[in-house]
Amino acid sequence: MRWSQYFVPTLREDPADAEVASHKLLLRAGVIRQLAAGIYSYLPLGQRVALKIMQILREEMANIGGQEFYLPALHPAEVWKESGRWDAIGDDMFRLKDRKGADMCLGMTHEEIFTTIARNEIRSYKQLPQVWYQIQIKFRDEARPKSGLMRLRTFTMKDAYSFDIDEAGLDRSFEDQREAYKRIFTRAGIRFTIVEASSGAMGGSASNEFVARTDAGEDLIATCEHCGYAANLEKATSRLAELKDGIGLEFPAEFPTPGVRTIDDLTKFPGGASAKAQIKTLVYSSLNNTDSLRPLVRGAVPKDQFDDAPKYYLVLLRGDHQLHETKLADALAANYLRAASGTEIHALLGANPGSLGAIGAKKRAAERIPEAKIRIIADVALRGRRNMTTGANTDDYHIRGVDLERDIRIDQWADLRAVASGEACPRCETGVLEVYKAMEIGHIFKLGTKYSKSMGATVLTPEGKEVPIAMGSYGIGVERIMTAAIEQNHDQDGIIWPKTLSPFDLVVTITNMKQDSLCEAAEELYKDLQRAGLDVLLDDRDERAGVKFKDADLIGIPYRITVGKKVGDGFVELFERRTKTSEDVELSEIVSRIQKLALAGL
């Protein structure tokens, strides 16, 4: 490809709309352009990278017996109604009507469509297992598209589906995909982690999430270097050191604590307590309150909840621990949840945040708001603790000598605590957890029979019994791979494509187009490199050398051969993008040299 005629609109400055590194670089390097929020066009460089990624996906799918399909993006509502997801999914689905007024939607995933094919065509266990996949556009009306290609409304996805006669078969298919995914991300030059994840609304029994570490990511992951434990912070736990509480008091005793409002205040107060010996009391509500500006932890409150009886949760944690709100919402199986406002709390308990406690709270609340219902949920780290200190539900008073089990009527114990870096690994003896940000790049699910049952995809077993097919579903976002690859492989000057994803194997830069000898040598080299099977970009633009170097760095081609003044002596310069080192190589050797490098894998 000749750069002089190739469409690569590079930008000198960071576009105003871009925040994260990959987004800025994708725009600056002329890889993509935005059409609307969460909707981007691939320019020629982008399309080349996308094709490279898809090629890896195809090879690794073929490697585990995957058969490529291509399914429609436009779906009739019926199949989604059959599976129950037409109603289960909210505004994330693009919906439309055809000219006859029939409900249609743009596919956000393809379980229903593949299942439709399976149920019509697969009758016998003899036809199983099957591994089907496609690489296709998906539509999701994301509430908040963001960060360039990280969160899109239309994107390309490799989605695979497995069909097995039973759970054991599904386990094997799942394992195949898991291994294929490892190879795919490794080949794509992405450092990734596999984390246990909840299968959420997809249903099914198990799922693995593949994540790539990057500060631009949206997930928090806790991992243990030592044993490989890895979990989303929504699920992660850690091992806490045993604490020995003193015998304590026979009864909890109230004492004055003027001015004490925080856990920290009480640690410094004479006669106070260390944070570990305090009970932190938070108030959450599933009640809608239009006065409250507190953000919802989960869900939007539907109109029919407006007149619901007030329902509050007292959430108890160790003083030095932080609540993970998603864990709380999960533990309560709450559809709607938010932190209570100070006004609400005072109305309920007669004290301000800073002096709250669970002792006598139910009685107190019942006196003040008879219809209010209070549940007390405590973090498991408080189990068995004695001699603790907590608020007295009276401003400027606390209670000491609290024995959790003796003095508080706890309705529910649950893991509510957000783990932090530096805490001990829950799985192994010596490991220490590290918490970092990451982005999801792939997700594999064991669906089981959720879809085959609801949609009637059954086969006959050898015994002649009709059973639902055991299914799995496995997704990888093409744009996510592109994004993660850049997030993990770039520097001040631009992208550094992993060789496997790079739009070209190398760029040949002619330093001065006005010198015929350089042009002739470069043209010769260009042909030789192409004959050697390499994807070459020839920078034959009439630009100064500096501009060409900057652009080559920006678009991130792994190698550059500079054809300059040394060509008269039979030398060109071989420049490696990642290390920014260069060396002079004899013209006669450069082709075989670069061929070796380009084919050497990552």
Place this chain on the structure above:
RNA sequence: CGGGGCGUGGCUCAGCCUGGUAGAGCGCACGGUUCGGGACCGUGAGGUCGGAGGUUCGAAUCCUCUCGCCCCGACCA
């Protein structure tokens, strides 16, 4: 959906508070000098100031509405 920010030549931005000729740098075109890490000089083209309505003699600037984009949160099969 809640909170915040921003829409002015292709790009990055100034001008808006305090109404009165629409600006700069980069890019682009042409001429010249340069030519190995985003050159320099000169000349030039290019903008209904997101859109609609209003106030005013006069609106990029003030008011109302609206559309779009970005960020935080909610949400995320």
